[in-house]
Amino acid sequence: MHVVLREARDTLVPDMDGPHGPLPPVLLALTVVSGLVDAFSFLLLGHVFVANMTGNVVIMGFALAGAPGFSTAASTVALVSFAAGALAGGITMHLGRAHRGRRLLHALLVQSAFVTAALVVTLLSGGPYTGGARFTLVVLLGLGLGVQNASVRALGVPDLTTTVLTRTLTGAVADSLLARGPGSRAGRRVLSAAAMLAGAFVGAVTALHVHPALPLLCALAVLTGAAVAIGVLSRGDALWTRPDPGK
Template identity: 60%
Template sequence: MHPVLRDAWTTVVPDRQDRHGPLPPLMVALTVVTGLVDAFSYLVLGHVFVANMTGNVVFSGFALAGAAGFSLAASLAALLSFVAGALLGGRIAHRARAHRGWVLHLALLVETTLVVAAYAVAEAAGDPYGDVVRYVLIVLLGIGMGVQNAAARALAVPDLTTTVLTLTLTGMASDSRAAGGGGGRTGRRALSALAMFGGALAGAAVVLHVSAALPLLLAGVLLAGATAASYVLTRSDAGWTEPV
């Protein structure tokens, strides 16, 4: 098997002796969730992200400069909600830091609840959403993605941050054999990018052709599955459960 494909395969089906145990495939699933949720927020809630905070900082600058289609209030709401979620996720991570399975499970319980609640609000309100519903959705999803990002940071699975691809793509290029590097983890990095791309593609497709709220339902289903899987992981005492 080609090294890149083998690297991708071992990310989805990790070896039992892997330092990160069964965490990598769950992080890939959360990366898909990011694509779904950001597709919804950008296409339905206006030019705002709930997971990509770099974009919101840039959008805030656009709005202040008077560019059409950008809302400073929406960008700031997303930023503040994400920070609040990251604070909550950090508290979860620090309280459960002795067992990485518990860190993931508790974070997913919170995130799943918030995303499912956002779906319920979106479905009940019906598209197009008024300003109040729009900001409720931004806050719910921003907090949820902040929790996810904080948990991913605490788990520290290499190249699977679930929300940020800039460093992942940089590493894939700068560590490649073409750049004089060893080409390590290229498959994992490419898989991470494809997971977010796939989530964004699916999210955009259902928003444009099926239902505005459907990406949130899909994200909720993925998160529910990941939450159930992570509960099983809390019973493990293998080496991967120890903090990095």
């Protein structure tokens, strides 16, 4: 247990001189964002995900089978928007290859712009979100989360994908000493799942019981905090800012 707690501590309070510097807690914050926006989209936009594309593929299968309450069109729009956002995020990250901190900062600013636009649409259109407003929100949030996923992929921090938890949780068990593996890094992996759970919980509570726009406002606040932190911490040339920090 002490190993798990040490791994969790090292993720939340990382070695700033290490190969990933402040990136682990920032990526945990982005995992919370994923939970927030997926809670908003699934609960208020008609059973569609904007961060979890595996879920959208499954939902599309339900819709094609005629299951009530699911939309092939909404899932398709989310998938296409996410892919377009991933393309934009990939371009953003690859153009700034020389400095990981600046690459992430640029991606966070682009993602924040999409979430801000979605927040404005939410406030102006009012619920329930149907028709053009619904699809506009799916597009904007899908674009934003595509950018996020592309940037996280380019950074390559182990076990912190910000959206895909199946592989993370599998590794926590399959790589454990109990399974005769090399070590599960369970502390970091459990934190990742907990961050997603926390974001989904807060998103659901605020969307259903406070105000439908509040999950997006919370997501924007987290993104702003992450952007400010990375902007301040990436001014130097520490090891973690290099394209290949392990070398």
